[in-house]
Amino acid sequence: MPRFAGLPPWGGMFRGYGRRITVPRQKILSVLNSTDKHLTAEEIYFKVYQEYPTIGLTTVYRTLELLAKMGVINKFDIGDGKARFELAGDDKKEKHHHHLICNSCHRIIDYHEFADEEKDLIEKTEKALSKTYDFKIHGHLINFYGLCKYCAMKV
Amino acid sequence: MPRFAGLPPWGGMFRGYGRRITVPRQKILSVLNSTDKHLTAEEIYFKVYQEYPTIGLTTVYRTLELLAKMGVINKFDIGDGKARFELAGDDKKEKHHHHLICNSCHRIIDYHEFADEEKDLIEKTEKALSKTYDFKIHGHLINFYGLCKYCAMKV
DNA sequence: ACCATAATTGAAAATGGTTATCATTTACAA
DNA sequence: TTGTAAATGATAACCATTTTCAATTATGGT
Numbered sequence: 001m002p003r004f005a006g007l008p009p010w011g012g013m014f015r016g017y018g019r020r021i022t023v024p025r026q027k028i029l030s031v032l033n034s035t036d037k038h039l040t041a042e043e044i045y046f047k048v049y050q051e052y053p054t055i056g057l058t059t060v061y062r063t064l065e066l067l068a069k070m071g072v073i074n075k076f077d078i079g080d081g082k083a084r085f086e087l088a089g090d091d092k093k094e095k096h097h098h099h100l101i102c103n104s105c106h107r108i109i110d111y112h113e114f115a116d117e118e119k120d121l122i123e124k125t126e127k128a129l130s131k132t133y134d135f136k137i138h139g140h141l142i143n144f145y146g147l148c149k150y151c152a153m154k155v
Numbered sequence: 156m157p158r159f160a161g162l163p164p165w166g167g168m169f170r171g172y173g174r175r176i177t178v179p180r181q182k183i184l185s186v187l188n189s190t191d192k193h194l195t196a197e198e199i200y201f202k203v204y205q206e207y208p209t210i211g212l213t214t215v216y217r218t219l220e221l222l223a224k225m226g227v228i229n230k231f232d233i234g235d236g237k238a239r240f241e242l243a244g245d246d247k248k249e250k251h252h253h254h255l256i257c258n259s260c261h262r263i264i265d266y267h268e269f270a271d272e273e274k275d276l277i278e279k280t281e282k283a284l285s286k287t288y289d290f291k292i293h294g295h296l297i298n299f300y301g302l303c304k305y306c307a308m309k310v
Numbered sequence: 311a312c313c314a315t316a317a318t319t320g321a322a323a324a325t326g327g328t329t330a331t332c333a334t335t336t337a338c339a340a
Numbered sequence: 341t342t343g344t345a346a347a348t349g350a351t352a353a354c355c356a357t358t359t360t361c362a363a364t365t366a367t368g369g370t
Binding site for chain 2: 068077103104117125134137138145148151
Binding site: 020021022023040041042057058061062065081082083 | 326327328329330336337338
């Protein structure tokens with residue numbers, strides 16, 4: 001009863017890896033495909049839960065791990081103790097940005113400046129590193145660390 | 156803001172924040188000051204333990220948190236579940252580098268390429284972001300995520 | 311130097327994100 | 341349709357980091 005007709009080309013990809021395409025996996029991919037931001041495992045769990053309440057948090061973690069190994073998604077860590085996930089190489093995603101992270105209050109500021117200037121360097125770097133280290137790059141993360149304006153004066 | 160040139164004047168800095176300079180804190184700073192790489196809390200703990208066996212892991216965590224809040228050290232997360240620490244703005248440190256992180260086997264490759272090209276952009280970006288967001292930047296982290304050569308072909 | 315006292319410490323317990331275990335269910339090739 | 345290996349989900353385990361709390365210690369005022 002494979003009623004996966006009409007769904008994204010994920011099915012073939014899974015089978016190409018000798019894995020099975022299942023409902024939980026489809027739901028998880030669907031959530032990743034329809035969001036603007038990089039989500040935590042728990043956020044993904046809750047979103048899937050809305051229309052598929054039998055989903056288990058364990059399955060979410062396992063699926064994300066698998067998708068990362070397959071190169072379908074990126075796994076980031078912005079320093080707050082929770083991993084974040086997003087589809088790899090997806091231009092529909094949130095406007096490209098990076099982070100300012102406060103080492104005192106741990107607040108995270110997204111910034112969008114210098115996207116263009118950065119793009120050239122990043123692309124050049126990616127290309128060279130891919131070749132040098134035989135590494136397939138799917139994404140990157142740039143974090144600046146320091147003290148925000150509220151913490152710079154107090155301890 | 157207190158200034159700290161070289162090693163010792165940390166005592167005055169602590170007092171400037173209304174904190175006390177203690178033996179454990181001195182030992183921890185000494186370890187951070189005499190290493191080439193960004194260490195985990197546990198690594199710092201073991202190094203201090205060598206010559207100060209009564210040190211507690213809790214104290215290491217607490218001191219690192221305090222030092223980060225004071226802007227003396229940077230706290231990084233390269234995605235392996237353990238925070239890393241290094242003195243802020245220290246040029247004696249390990250040759251500047253960034254990371255390639257494999258989303259499958261989680262191996263981390265340090266690369267040193269493009270340090271010069273990157274430097275200009277980073278400095279320019281830092282300066283602008285500092286002003287725009289009134290944020291005191293102490294360091295940065297650049298990670299590329301993807302699949303290493305050993306994982307790119309297998310699942 | 312001596313107190314007073316608030317800051318600091320360290321052992322132990324708690325926390326929270328993530329992973330391993332395992333019995334049950336499910337996808338899918340034959 | 342069925343056999344079987346893959347996948348699921350509830351639960352327990354894991355592990356880095358925090359919290360708790362009684363004991364210790366640094367420092368300013370006396």
